[in-house]
Amino acid sequence: MTRNDDQDPTGQPTDSRADGGPAVGDHHETTEAHRLVPGMLPGADGMPLSDVTVLELGHIIAGPFCSMVLADLGAEVIKVEHPGGGDAVRDSSPTGNSSFNYVNRNKLGMTLDLKSDEGQDVFADLAAEADVLVENFAAGTAERLGVGYDDVLEHNEELVYCSIKGFNAGPYDEYPALDPVAEALSGVMSVTGHPDQPPVRCGTSLADMTASLYGAISVLAALRQRDKTGEGQHLTVPLYESTVALMGYWLAYTQAYDDVPEPIGAGHPNWAPYDVYQSADDEWVFVGPSSQGQWEAMCSALETDLHELAQYASLKDRREHVEALNEDIGELCAEFSASELIERLRGAGVPVAPINDTADVVEDEHLRATDALGPINVAEGEGEQIDVPRYPARSSAFERVENTDPPALGEDTDALLEALGYDDDEVERLHQTGAI
Missing domain, CATH: 3.40.50.10540 (Crotonobetainyl-coa:carnitine coa-transferase; domain 1)
Known part of the structure; x- marks a missing residue:
């Protein structure tokens, strides 16, 4: 943060220097x-x-x-x-x-x-x-x-x-x-x-x-x-x-595609599903498969056939139907506790994470283990x-x-x-x- 007035680091006014005694000298x-x-x-x-x-x-x-x-x-x-x-x-x-x-x-x-x-x-x-x-x-x-x-x-x-x-x-x-x-x-x-x-x-x-x-x-x-x-x-x-x-890639996007991005919440328009979803015990969890293989692994781990539906078959399809997809994924995630959801998806190699608060981060086992x-x-x-x-x-x-x-x-x-x-x-x- 830079200060918006003429002050030194303590907030003291930076007017003229006070007159002092003789110089201490070069040491x-x-x-x-x-x-x-x-x-x-x-x-x-x-x-x-x-x-x-x-x-x-x-x-x-x-x-x-x-x-x-x-x-x-x-x-x-x-x-x-x-x-x-x-x-x-x-x-x-x-x-x-x-x-x-x-x-x-x-x-x-x-x-x-x-x-x-x-x-x-x-x-x-x-x-x-x-x-x-x-x-x-x-x-x-x-x-x-x-x-x-x-x-x-x-x-x-x-x-x-x-x-x-x-x-x-x-x-x-x-x-x-x-x-x-x-x-x-x-x-x-x-x-x-x-x-x-x-x-x-x-x-x-x-x-x-x-x-x-x-x-x-x-x-x-x-x-x-x-x-x-x-x-x-x-x-x-x-x-x-x-x-x-x-913001470099968003500036490149605006100029190349003549479009201005809207606020994106916790998601990203390049991937779907890719957002935070609420679990059965009312915890928020980020879920973000970033490849076709991860999408299919996610569906298998959560025991759903969503990946077999035509509107969700490819990443392009899922992006085009992202609102309906998020509703379906939200309902699916609500069937599991946060810990079970995370365990299943991590076991399947799907990017997933709980939404930690600062108290959670301080006690995080990985941070403690890695000093x-x-x-x-x-x-x-x-x-x-x-x-x-x-x-x-x-x-x-x-x-x-x-x-x-x-x-x-x-x-x-x-x-x-x-x-x-x-x-x-x-x-x-x-x-x-x-x-x-």
Whole structure:
């Protein structure tokens, strides 16, 4: 999510920088390695990005999710927040807290007032040591804060600077942008939901996370290119265009066949039957045979002769009679409990799945068996432990890092300053001035 006003990650106004005391000084020459605080991320040694340090000027979802992916690949991620409150969703509401806890695991936390001269000096030292910077301010805000690409370039010409914005440069680039804005503009909302019902957004932050993933991919490509050229670069990753990319085959369909798709519910017009159906015990189950063999296997498993009817003989026939077919399949599925329906169809090799809610997913036996979820202690409250998704891909060459807890506000500030070469007196003065 990108903010629609001139604010830093805590929601602080980005007016002129406050006058401060004398500059703290250049400390980056004391630190040669990219990883400022080794050993803070369990299992990072030997990971693909174990020698990469990432600065995150991120908030809410888009920026933090991008840097979380990089952290999962072994990068040292330093989340920079304003000392007056931090990320806008930190300790904000149950859903805001949950967003914060998930996307900010495996990071170090540092507070820094970017509107103060001392804060700017510390940021310059951090930027000089970093490999990557990720930010998702509203358009123009980073520049007004003095941490835009051209500003940071003065301290580090090799930096890969990733800006996650609402739009690429063009007619829309100054518009306020949120995840639903991108979903609405991209066409995602137009095909989500059911005909003759109001449009609905996806049930998770689809546009934010899509841009985050494109951001992480682009950062990896830029680091690879830097290996060849020795030069950094500025990446701009937009919510809108990234979400449009997800709609690619529907855009191709509209142009090739001069037709605009309606909302498709849980189904898909290319297959039939292919939808959710209610079982005898009032549970919803997705059933989707995607080949003629699977259709016939489905009918056999459910002890019906529907596949022998002429109107359902071929996929083309079934698509032409999809409304009647769905009624027949609905009546058929209503004869079985959800567990029996799933057992029969899985045994026949037919794609089928229960419609899990989030409580079901947390307890899913497959996710538990594959160690797909890992524990963290939440950032707010009394340290309650929850399980959140880990990096989903597996590699034959490296193991996944273990989850670490999302940082308390400014939790690692002093350790990072020490790594940069600041002595105790300098750190204390920065605390006293409110710069950290």
